[in-house]
Amino acid sequence: MSTVAITTPPRASAIGMSIRQNRGFYGALALLAVLYIVYNLIHPRGFSTNVFIANTNESVALAFVAMAQAMTVIMGGLDLSVGAVMTLTSCIASEMVRGEPWQIVVGCIVSVAAGAGFGLVNGLVIVYGRLQPIIATLATGAVAVGLALLIRPEPGGEVDLDLNWAATNSLRDLAETYHLFEDGEASWFQPIAWFPVPLIILVVIAAAVWIPFRRTVTGRTLYAIGSSEGAAYMSGLPINRAKLWAFTLAGFFAGCAGLYLAIQTGSGSADIPQAGAYTLNSIAAVVLGGISLLGGVGTVIGALVGALILRAISFYFRILSVDPLLQPLVEGVVLLAAVSLGAIRTLRVKNRLELFR
């Protein structure tokens, strides 16, 4: 036996390590910053809170749907029903979010709960029916759209107008609508009064759900399943519970998307192409946000950033006067480029047989 002198090599700083381990996420953050700053620089009227608010408004629903998708992609699955669940809950919300204040609150809760419940059903079908997520959610997504059509055969609905105004504008408008903080004129309130409500809703819900969840054993198990399901099983982790939670939370986020969409548009519509487009965009958003389609890598916050990137790209069309006929083509190419990022990893595989496993 020899005594080896123990020398601890200098360790990387916490921030350096975090950047190295989450290159995808920080890259996405940088890309978003660049895209949005350039957008404002070349915007004919420069930066204005009105444009900022309008931009965030248009991003919330997609950001929620992308977070929903992230829940399942992190564990190596895919949820093709997120867009459809959003459509379903927006139709429910268009029927229920109106009337007395208590009715409005109940309507909001029921809409989001419907989304979460639908997600739980997805989870049950996948865990106990032993189906592949992609197939199971393709089918349940069709069911969700069908239900949405029954609830709302024609587009329409009368969502509470105060809520519509308050949720889609600045904090000052919110305070004014509900007579808070001296109708939004309190002096301490001024520095933050310009802030867009939709962005606050998005960030608060994302942080309140994700940050604690990530630190639970269930959340950890989600990553373990995506990283190596066999090893997760052999470590005695609660795999079924984690899967049920992942799909339930995916449904919850999709429900938030639907509710916000209904509040924002003041109505609901069982729009089938829109449901499909949101699902496809959610997949592109998670890849852009640094989440590996193979599972195990990335965060829900990354998906949020990815969704904002996709939206930022579409804002350019307006100020660059791109031919509207070209827009779908350009969007398609961007989507293709985004999902192709997911394949970069396979270039490092040394045993080609592993590509097929």
Next chain:
Amino acid sequence: MLDGQAARPFAELSGVSKYFSGARALEGVDFSCRRGSIHAILGENGAGKSTLIKIMAGVVQPDTGTLTVEGTEHKFSRPSDAAKAGIVCVFQELSLMPDLTVADNISISDPPRRFGLIDSKAQRDRAERLLARIHCEDVDPRALIRDLSLSRRQMVEIAKALGKSPKLLILDEATSALTSRDVETVHNVLAELRAEGTGMLFISHRMHEVEAICDTLSVFRNGRHIETFDKGARTQNEIVKLMIGRDIVHKFPPKPPPLVRKPHLAIEGLKWENRLNGVSLSVGKGEIVGLGGLDGQGQKELLLALFGVLRGVEGKVTVGSTAVLPASPADAKGGRNRIALVPEDRKTEGLMLPMSISDNLLAASYDKVSQGPFIDRAKSRQAVGDAVAQLQIKLNKPEDPVASLSGGNQQKVVIAKWLMTDPEILLLNDPTRGIDVGTKQELYRLMRELADKDTAILFYSTDYAELIGCCDRVAVMYDGRIVTEFSGDAITEEALVAAALNITKPVETPERQPVPA
């Protein structure tokens, strides 16, 4: 030493048997081990070592027999049950999650929590403590597993096991991936654990390591516990003989007289990742060269590299006089190379199970039965008929799904598929695994016939008897290298086993003595 605890067995198996789809893995095993001791388990491939420890660690359940731990009978239905009883296993296949951090992995099954949420600070401290205990202070608990070397990962695996405070720690080939510095560290740690009263089961193929650290040795063979003895009670030769011994005698076709052949396939200094560390070997036309050695010494990787499956292979491969290193299986089988590989797992790599027998047979040689872009039906029927006749495949209709055939006939389909490409070089990856004795003998005959028609054959088998019976020459691999070659009468079981264990001195036993059973 804890005398009271050490005297009585900690875990005891009695009359344990286990069968996997009819094949015997363990039969009537009585075995016990105690605390404060390092106990080695030795045996050939398929001797039942893995099954034994899987039963003790709660991964598989025995069909018959009982498992007693500290006087109480247990039935473990999952690994966490065994961990509760104090039995923790460090598996050969790593159980770490590559995308999580070291600290996450070490505390994966029961992380420290505060207010119901994982306390990452406490988790990091715990990882620091456990890593310090195995003298791995240089591993950062915040690092991702996938950024660590294989050796460091294995050390993390050991730290993870120690975190469960085992009374009995099972190490299954736990040192095979370690660098020599880490091996020494592990030996020191094991000695410390023994002094603290932990029991250890140590499965290793490295004889010198077993001799260096173990107190007690048990030999398994063909699913049976043969003998347990103290270190030093038997010599290496005797141990090797205990490990050998067969139930079935195969009949092999006669070999041609040994002659020196001109190399047709020549391999020089082949390297890939850390699995192939400079392999040099040659195979002549009409020669059957066996690849021996224990499982996982790089034999499979060598065959895959020659067939163009691996990326980033270094070294030189020549066929005839032209240098070739196929870029893909399509490249390997086509053009001038004409290399064929019968893969390891016929169900995933060899066959497309739901497709018909004839489609499977033609899969590698559609170009031979096509007319322009179309598959010629008459030609393909002819080719399928020939193949079925040549290998005597027993089938109803060639249009039936290949999954409907028996294992032996399925394997014949895989081999026939590759023979249809008329290969110059045939690579066989354990082709007789899981097939019946009759079919095995047909395959041995076929191999010899092909060799007589000038095919160069490289044949990996986990069954030593096959290597002895079939091969003109056998190269034994150890740790990604070829350590020894034997030819002619020098191919004996003793020589192969000794070389596989990398005992450098050849075993000198001219005649076989009966082995106590």
